[in-house]
Amino acid sequence: MNLSFKIFISLILSVIVGLITGTEYLPFIKWWIAPIGTMFINLIKMMIVPVVFTSLVVGMTSLGDIKKLGRIGAKTLGLYLITTAVAIIIGFGVAGVSHPGIGMEMSGAAAPTVKAAPSIMEVFVAMIPANPVQSMAKADILPVIIFALFVGVGIIQVGGEKGKRLSDFFDSCAEVCYKIIAMVMEVAPIGVFALLLPVVAQNGPKVLLPLLSVIVSVAIGCVLHAVLVYSSLASLLGKISPIKFFRGMSEAMLIAFTTCSSSATLPINMKNTEEKLGVSRDIASFVLPLGATINMDGTALYMGVCSLFIANVFGIDLTMQQMMMIVLTGTLASIGTAGVPGAGLIMLAMVLQSVGLPIEGLALVAGIDRVLDMFRTCLNITGDAAVAVVVNETEKSHTETACD
Numbered sequence: 001m002n003l004s005f006k007i008f009i010s011l012i013l014s015v016i017v018g019l020i021t022g023t024e025y026l027p028f029i030k031w032w033i034a035p036i037g038t039m040f041i042n043l044i045k046m047m048i049v050p051v052v053f054t055s056l057v058v059g060m061t062s063l064g065d066i067k068k069l070g071r072i073g074a075k076t077l078g079l080y081l082i083t084t085a086v087a088i089i090i091g092f093g094v095a096g097v098s099h100p101g102i103g104m105e106m107s108g109a110a111a112p113t114v115k116a117a118p119s120i121m122e123v124f125v126a127m128i129p130a131n132p133v134q135s136m137a138k139a140d141i142l143p144v145i146i147f148a149l150f151v152g153v154g155i156i157q158v159g160g161e162k163g164k165r166l167s168d169f170f171d172s173c174a175e176v177c178y179k180i181i182a183m184v185m186e187v188a189p190i191g192v193f194a195l196l197l198p199v200v201a202q203n204g205p206k207v208l209l210p211l212l213s214v215i216v217s218v219a220i221g222c223v224l225h226a227v228l229v230y231s232s233l234a235s236l237l238g239k240i241s242p243i244k245f246f247r248g249m250s251e252a253m254l255i256a257f258t259t260c261s262s263s264a265t266l267p268i269n270m271k272n273t274e275e276k277l278g279v280s281r282d283i284a285s286f287v288l289p290l291g292a293t294i295n296m297d298g299t300a301l302y303m304g305v306c307s308l309f310i311a312n313v314f315g316i317d318l319t320m321q322q323m324m325m326i327v328l329t330g331t332l333a334s335i336g337t338a339g340v341p342g343a344g345l346i347m348l349a350m351v352l353q354s355v356g357l358p359i360e361g362l363a364l365v366a367g368i369d370r371v372l373d374m375f376r377t378c379l380n381i382t383g384d385a386a387v388a389v390v391v392n393e394t395e396k397s398h399t400e401t402a403c404d
Contacts, residue, residue: 057152
């Protein structure tokens, strides 16, 4: 029985047990079961900074060419922004058909406290770490990425025997990280069960049914985006069959579904992308850490659905100009939103403010945010891998052309 199947069985069992036990046994579940899930998350988080830093440095030194780095970076960023914009449009399309929120009235619940979304200049300033060690300690991935890029470029510039020794050191560190990740994944089925059971027990059918239209709309939108956009990218540009792509991504998708964190899934995503999708380590080490930070297709799609949902609840008709503003704002906001649970609310608050929709609508969405986060995070990390496959294939073509 392979690991993906074990994780899937664990996921199904957690849903069944959670629906059977319900809130009656919730204190027991939170006291004895949930901590096991937290320990599993901590094991994964333990490896995020080491694997991002070492693998990115190795990826940089493996490229060995600053021009090649710029070419890969431009393609990666462009694909991420395009797929994010498409995701919001798909979200609008699905919500336009399903009409979530029609006939539902706002109950007057207070809106949740949401941290203000950073401005674009604040994002740029925060990207440069004043103290790289502090950024690593706080697991601020974007500053860590920037520092790793500088270290990699520095090693390339030094070159010679000194550069090779340092490059080999980071390569060895990265290999150790991959081995630790493999050990952590052995207990993934137990961790998935412990993570999902409290969520299902607490958000049973009584809570989920009133907002089922939103959940179904986001789920359908995520499936459509994965099948239409990622399958097209993988098959047409990445030269890999959709079946092979999704089969290779199954472990990472299940982990993302339960952890609700692109960053926490990053080590597993890197492992699967290299071993099962055939992406070279230097490409995966650059594209995937960047994607875990700035690629938020699932969150973008969720914003399209939730914006129409909140507009319907408050009886507001969105104009075409407002929809265009949501697409633009959501695409740009994705650059500054960290790949952690709940980050979608920050982006949604920013989008609602940009088009004048009632911020109180967040109170409705916040109640099911954890459930929605499962679908959108799963889509996020799948998009990271799809872009990695495309970039890897285009770099092959570029190399062949250069050789000719």
